[in-house]
Amino acid sequence: MVLDRCLLKQKGELRRIVCHELMHFVWMRLGNGARRAWEGVLAAEWKARARGELGWSAEWRKAGLGERDVAGRSRKWREYACESFCATGAGLFAGGGEHEEYTLGARFRKRRGGWMEELVGHQRGGLRI
Numbered sequence: 001m002v003l004d005r006c007l008l009k010q011k012g013e014l015r016r017i018v019c020h021e022l023m024h025f026v027w028m029r030l031g032n033g034a035r036r037a038w039e040g041v042l043a044a045e046w047k048a049r050a051r052g053e054l055g056w057s058a059e060w061r062k063a064g065l066g067e068r069d070v071a072g073r074s075r076k077w078r079e080y081a082c083e084s085f086c087a088t089g090a091g092l093f094a095g096g097g098e099h100e101e102y103t104l105g106a107r108f109r110k111r112r113g114g115w116m117e118e119l120v121g122h123q124r125g126g127l128r129i
């Protein structure tokens, strides 16, 4: 992991970015069941035509998706799911607050937050990262 030195002067942003990168390790260790459950959260958002995301890396991937990607769980969809998971975790665990990249609607954010809290509750003691 390589971070830009200028982030040392932006503690909140540094925390958010490092947390996002650490979430990638969580995603790798999560297991297929939990990853598919997360995709279910995203598929429900897609069906509800939820706009926005919780980070640019997820946002631009979401913008490139089509119905076939979602229905067929394409590689683009799965990459989006990963980025969305990491962006959501970073948003939740890096101190909260608002950010210009947090464009997802409040009700969808709340749903994701509940899902993440439940995940942490289930995984506590079982997830080694």
Ligand SMILES: [Zn+2]
Pocket (backbone or CB within 6 Å): 020, 021, 024, 057, 083, 086
């Ligand atoms: Zn990422």
